[in-house]
Amino acid sequence: MIDTKGKVYIIGGGPGDPELLTLKAKRIIESADVVIFADSLVPPEVVEFAKEGAQVIGSKELNLDQIMDLELAAVREGKIVARVQSGDPSIYGAILEQMRILKREGVEFEIIPGVSTAFAAAAVLKCELTVPEKSQTVIMTRMEGRVDMPPGEQLKDLAAHGCTLVIFLSITRMTKIVRELTSSGYTEDTPVAVVYRVGWPDQKVIRGTLKDIADKVRAAKITLQALIIVGDAVDPEIGGGAVSHLYSADYTHRYRRAQKAGSGTQVSGNGKG
């Protein structure tokens, strides 16, 4: 156990654009004594707010023990540590093992959420991931690779839902992804977008369908730091544009009465959208 006033903040650094940091994340980075950032996915601009004299360390060549040694040495001296990770730390952030060690050592820590690259990519695509009548469910997942998937979570199992899929960590397995999805529920004309390095100056967007996306990604030579978004939500105007009731003038909910009746019947709901 460490007797200290030091503290570790595990911070969601967002997709890469420093303007997508939360105000809280920025404030903590500005005041931290030690900033350890995941420099494989977080550009230095995100931590350039560190105060003069702060130790700023990239973690891409460090293993967990080395990172934790740095964190624990700092908190032992009563220092504030900002551990800055990409997107939101709760999504493939490998924070569980860090938190176990911090808990074991009795070190106070706090998690500051960030903008996941899933949401930054949706913004760049100008798409709503949950489109009425098309998809009301979003699955964030990955393709099996060095990490085994738990039972029932293979891509072909998830494909049965036909909803919006956001696929992380899998851009090098495009051909297999397409094969699994088309053999288990999605048609070849399902829209797909690949967003490479969203929030970085060299961001790229590739749009296509399950039929042609693998070739397009290969031609663009994208082999890392990309998200794959699959489903009608990527191109919601295909087959007619559905609309949500939530802001419809003929829809009554807890906070607003309908102003006009649509087809003679007044729609009502619980205000949850």
Ligand SMILES: C[S@@+](CC[C@H](N)C(=O)[O-])C[C@H]1O[C@@H](n2cnc3c(N)ncnc32)[C@H](O)[C@@H]1O
């Ligand atoms: C270890 S996960 C981290 C995810 C992160 N915690 C989040 O909430 O977005 C790394 C994967 O996230 C995606 N990713 C991370 N940064 C990205 C970016 N700037 N643009 C597109 N995808 C990115 C890629 O799929 C990459 O393989």
